[in-house]
Amino acid sequence: MTTDTAPIKSTPLSELRSEIDRLDQGLLTILSKRRAIAKQVVEAKETEHAILRDIPREQQLLQQRISAGRELGLEAQHVTNIFHEVIAEAVRSQHDHLQAKLNGSTVLTHSSSIAFQGIEGSFCHLAGRSFVSSSSKTSGTPTFIGFKTYQEAVRAVEAGSCDYGILPIENTTSGGINDVYDLLLNSRVSIVGEEKLRVSPCLIGMPNAPISHLERIYASALSVSECSNFLTGLTDCSIEFCNDSAIGAKLVHTAGNKLHAAIASTEAAEMFGLSVLQRNVANQEDNFTRFIVIAKHPQKVDARITSKTSIVMHTLNKPGALVEALLVFKEREINLTKLESRPIPGNSWEEMFYIDFLGNIDSDLVKATLADLTKLVRFIKVLGCFPACDVEPTVVERPEIAIKPKAAIVIEIKEDTTAPKSAPAKDRGYKLVTREHKSSNTIIDVGGVKIGDGNFLVIAGPCSVESREQIMSCAKEARDNGAKILRGGVFKPRSSPYSFQGMGYEGLDLLVEAGKAFGMPVITEVMTTEDVDRVAEKADIIQIGARNMQNFSLLKVVGQIRRPIMLKRGMSSSIEELLQAVEYILAGGNQQVFLCERGIRTFETATRGTLDISAVPVLKQRTHLPIFIDPSHAAGVRELVPPLALAAKAVGADGIIVEFHPEPEKALSDGPQALRYPQFEKLMADLRRIQV
Ligand code: PEP
Ligand code: MN
Numbered sequence: 001m002t003t004d005t006a007p008i009k010s011t012p013l014s015e016l017r018s019e020i021d022r023l024d025q026g027l028l029t030i031l032s033k034r035r036a037i038a039k040q041v042v043e044a045k046e047t048e049h050a051i052l053r054d055i056p057r058e059q060q061l062l063q064q065r066i067s068a069g070r071e072l073g074l075e076a077q078h079v080t081n082i083f084h085e086v087i088a089e090a091v092r093s094q095h096d097h098l099q100a101k102l103n104g105s106t107v108l109t110h111s112s113s114i115a116f117q118g119i120e121g122s123f124c125h126l127a128g129r130s131f132v133s134s135s136s137k138t139s140g141t142p143t144f145i146g147f148k149t150y151q152e153a154v155r156a157v158e159a160g161s162c163d164y165g166i167l168p169i170e171n172t173t174s175g176g177i178n179d180v181y182d183l184l185l186n187s188r189v190s191i192v193g194e195e196k197l198r199v200s201p202c203l204i205g206m207p208n209a210p211i212s213h214l215e216r217i218y219a220s221a222l223s224v225s226e227c228s229n230f231l232t233g234l235t236d237c238s239i240e241f242c243n244d245s246a247i248g249a250k251l252v253h254t255a256g257n258k259l260h261a262a263i264a265s266t267e268a269a270e271m272f273g274l275s276v277l278q279r280n281v282a283n284q285e286d287n288f289t290r291f292i293v294i295a296k297h298p299q300k301v302d303a304r305i306t307s308k309t310s311i312v313m314h315t316l317n318k319p320g321a322l323v324e325a326l327l328v329f330k331e332r333e334i335n336l337t338k339l340e341s342r343p344i345p346g347n348s349w350e351e352m353f354y355i356d357f358l359g360n361i362d363s364d365l366v367k368a369t370l371a372d373l374t375k376l377v378r379f380i381k382v383l384g385c386f387p388a389c390d391v392e393p394t395v396v397e398r399p400e401i402a403i404k405p406k407a408a409i410v411i412e413i414k415e416d417t418t419a420p421k422s423a424p425a426k427d428r429g430y431k432l433v434t435r436e437h438k439s440s441n442t443i444i445d446v447g448g449v450k451i452g453d454g455n456f457l458v459i460a461g462p463c464s465v466e467s468r469e470q471i472m473s474c475a476k477e478a479r480d481n482g483a484k485i486l487r488g489g490v491f492k493p494r495s496s497p498y499s500f501q502g503m504g505y506e507g508l509d510l511l512v513e514a515g516k517a518f519g520m521p522v523i524t525e526v527m528t529t530e531d532v533d534r535v536a537e538k539a540d541i542i543q544i545g546a547r548n549m550q551n552f553s554l555l556k557v558v559g560q561i562r563r564p565i566m567l568k569r570g571m572s573s574s575i576e577e578l579l580q581a582v583e584y585i586l587a588g589g590n591q592q593v594f595l596c597e598r599g600i601r602t603f604e605t606a607t608r609g610t611l612d613i614s615a616v617p618v619l620k621q622r623t624h625l626p627i628f629i630d631p632s633h634a635a636g637v638r639e640l641v642p643p644l645a646l647a648a649k650a651v652g653a654d655g656i657i658v659e660f661h662p663e664p665e666k667a668l669s670d671g672p673q674a675l676r677y678p679q680f681e682k683l684m685a686d687l688r689r690i691q692v
Contacts, residue, residue: 031086038090042097052094052304058087058394076480077518088391095387098302106299108132108164110140115153115162118244119146121268123199123222125246127291128166131195148243150179154187157294165189165294171199172288174225176340180292181354184312184383185342191310191384193293200280200287201227201245204269205252205261211277216240218248219263222289227263230281249274298384300362306388307360308337311370313353314344314379321376322353328372334359337388354383361385428576430583432591433623442624444564444592446521446540449484451564451594452626456687457655459523459628460680461487463670464500465507468514473662475514477677481684485541486511486520487657491527492669493547500668505534512538523566523657529557536563546571546598546633549581559588566628566657568596571609575618582625594626595619596657599634608636608673611644616651626654632673638664641675642683649690658683 045052062083069079100107114132116124128144142164147153150167157165167183170176184191201223203211214237223245224231231239242248248262253272261277262268269276280287292310301307315321329336338356343349359366361382373380431437444451451457460483465471475486490507492500503510508524515522521540526532527548536542541564548554549570558565565585569578578595585593597616599609611634619627629651631644641658648656661667661674675683 034086035089035093038093039097041090042094045094052098053091055394062087062394075476077476084393087394091391095302095305098305099299099387102302103299106295106297108142110142112142112163113161114142114144115147115156115165116144117147117150117153117167118220119246119250120144121246121249121265121271122146122220122244123197123201123265123289124166124168124244124291126265126267127168127195127197127289130197131166131193131291131293150183154183154189154294157189157296158187160296163295164192166195166291167294168222168289169194169292170290170338170340171222171226172286173282173284174222176342176354177222178342181312181340181342184354185352185381189294189296190298191292191386192295192299193386194308194389195291195293196389197289197291198287199226199282199289200265201263201282202266202269202276203230203261203278203281204249204264204266204274205277206256206258207275209258209261209275209277211261213259214261215259216257217261217263218242218251220245220248223263226282226287229283230278231263246271292384293386294384298361298382299386301360301385301387303360303363306358306392307385308356308388309359309361309366309385310338310354310356310383311373312381312383313355313373313377314350315353315377317350325353325373325376328369328376329355329357332365332369334365334369352379358388429580432586433579433582433625435622435624438624440624442591442593442626444594444626446485446564449521452654456649456653456692457485458483458684458687459485459487459655459657460660462489462661462667463632463659463674464489464492464668465503465511465524466668468510470662471507471510471514472517474660475518475520477660477662477680479518479520481681482688483684484520486515486518486522487524487543487659488514488522489525489669491525491531491535493525493527493545494669508535508538515540526554526558529554532557532561536561539563541566544568549573549578552581552584555581555584556588559585559590561590563590564592564594565590566594566596568598568630569600569612569615571599571601573600575615575622578619579622582623594628594654595623596628596630597634597653598630599636607634607640609634611635611647613644613647613651616648616653620652628655628657629653630657632657632659632670632675636673638673638675638679641673642679642686645683646686646690649687649692652692 062080065083066076066079070076114128116128118124125144132142145162147156153165153167156162167180168177169180214234216238217231218240220243221241224239224241242251245262245264246268249264249268249272252260252262253274263281266276313325315325335358336355337358340354341351342354344352441452443453460478461474462470465488471488478486488511490502490504490511492502494501511522511524523541523543524535524539525543525545526535542558543566544554544558546568549568550573567582567585582593582595597612599611602610604610611631616627616629629648631641631648635641635644645656645658659670659674660677660680661671662677664671664674664676667674
């Protein structure tokens with residue numbers, strides 16, 4: 001192609017890449033220096049008797065870094081993610097320092113040997129490497145020794161021929177790893193650590209192997225259950241079980257057959273010169289395995305470190321025995337992180353219960369708990385106490401909007417004590433939703449985000465998902481300003497059949513992608529019973545819109561799913577009808593429901609609907625479910641949305657769901673009510689000023 005214009009001079013790619021390499025090297029040098037100082041910090045903390053994790057100091061640090069980053073044009077989210085990891089790394093290295101001091105020579109060193117099941121490149125091996133390197137546990141690399149079975153690995157630790165062992169214990173797709181639980185019961189090793197690994201099993205094989213014509217796939221039992229959906233889709237292909245994923249890769253490499261493949265890690269592919277034919281073929285994208293690290297003897301955990309204790313117990317053979325045992329934890333407010341049951345060989349229909357809980361075995365609290373448990377069980381064994389691998393991230397509000405008023409106004413809405421006297425709730429067509437049935441407020445937990453816990457929560461996003469660019473931009477805007485959940489319609493209930501109907505499942509994927517990218521759960525509306533399961537597979541919360549409030553077949557179906565539901569009040573429905581409608585969902589089994597007032601039809605035409613603000617205190621009296629306000633659909637005009645949103649907080653709602661758009665004029669639905677970004681930002685700042 002010829003052009004008249006002179007070619008634009010640009011820097012050659014190779015030069016740019018060299019510059020990137022140079023900068024990255026600088027980053028690594030700085031990180032390594034920072035790590036060295038973090039190690040000195042823990043010593044200084046000890047000398048000065050300072051607390052191990054100074055959360056206000058961490059928050060201050062993060063806020064300062066976010067502001068400094070912004071000056072340099074870096075996004076708040078980007079800076080937050082990086083510093084979360086940097087802080088977590090510093091915390092982990094300080095933990096390791098304390099652990100080494102406390103346990104002396106028994107702690108992991110570069111000359112330790114670590115037993116694992118499988119060969120190099122297996123997921124177990126990768127987890128072991130990550131455990132060793134994720135912190136400053138050792139300066140060198142310990143020796144990894146592979147065994148054919150979990151049992152052999154455990155025996156090697158028991159016999160003292162290996163210092164440590166690493167074993168998978170549970171997977172987020174396939175659940176507990178039974179063989180390992182059973183081995184723990186019958187061996188004399190102690191759990192001294194844990195590691196979580198994101199596992200991305202890939203289909204690997206000879207270069208250009210034809211996926212649809214494969215005849216044989218090698219996989220470990222764990223990979224087969226993690227990837228069952230993918231494997232079911234392959235016809236005329238046999239599955240050969242092998243001890244671990246890397247052995248499968250080795251077999252494919254040895255045979256050199258294009259019709260053979262294996263489910264294994266990308267590292268295994270590299271190790272055996274194979275190609276990745278398809279990335280991450282697990283049923284769930286977020287597929288994690290938790291591994292435990294075992295040693296011959298227990299190790300002590302410094303009291304300042306968040307630790308877990310792992311036990312196994314056999315309860316008495318009487319009704320309520322497990323409940324009684326669990327109440328011991330509840331009474332002391334001890335948080336259980338895992339409960340798994342396994343049959344007892346030789347005692348048919350009796351179970352052993354494996355429990356992990358947060359607490360240090362040397363603390364008086366845990367000692368007293370275990371003492372109480374011994375009175376209630378037939379058998380109890382402590383499997384170990386170890387530092388929890390998750391480091392709680394530091395949470396900061398945006399500095400410029402974290403304004404607290406001097407004194408908070410307390411809105412207290414008492415239970416409706418008059419209504420039941422006039423007519424029992426069940427005669428009014430509902431009972432499960434009432435405070436008579438359940439006096440405590442329902443709190444819904446969506447991936448760590450709590451709805452109805454007393455904190456005002458904002459769900460925000462566009463009316464409809466329109467494109468990747470649009471929803472990504474909205475997700476960033478929502479997240480940067482403190483909204484906790486992302487909204488976006490993909491099936492739109494439109495008054496006219498000629499209006500934009502939504503992007504459907506393609507839009508759902510974009511919404512989920514955006515939510516993941518910015519760390520927010522997502523909510524979207526479902527209009528038909530046929531779509532419920534498919535949408536619920538991906539969306540975190542299902543919305544039932546105003547027009548469907550009395551679509552009883554839809555209510556019955558969402559009553560049977562595991563996702564939380566937001567039920568919007570119909571535009572011509574009474575509060576009583578709303579309560580009857582939500583009763584359908586609770587009666588179906590799903591108790592994770594919250595309600596949303598979104599404006600009702602009245603004679604008034606100044607607004608799209610009339611926001612029935614009194615519905616909030618009325619509903620608060622009558623039901624234990626969280627109550628939201630949708631100021632956008634009530635107002636219909638963007639300028640009226642902020643005052644209604646502020647009123648929602650003042651009146652005691654649990655949160656709002658609000659619409660905004662990067663370019664409201666171009667919105668494919670509800671443009672007139674969409675806040676512009678600056679309006680949304682101001683609203684979020686103003687909301688923080690109201691404290692109820
Ligand atoms: C929506 O939230 O996008 C919506 C359609 O709301 P409503 O059902 O309240 O009209
Ligand atoms: Mn809308």
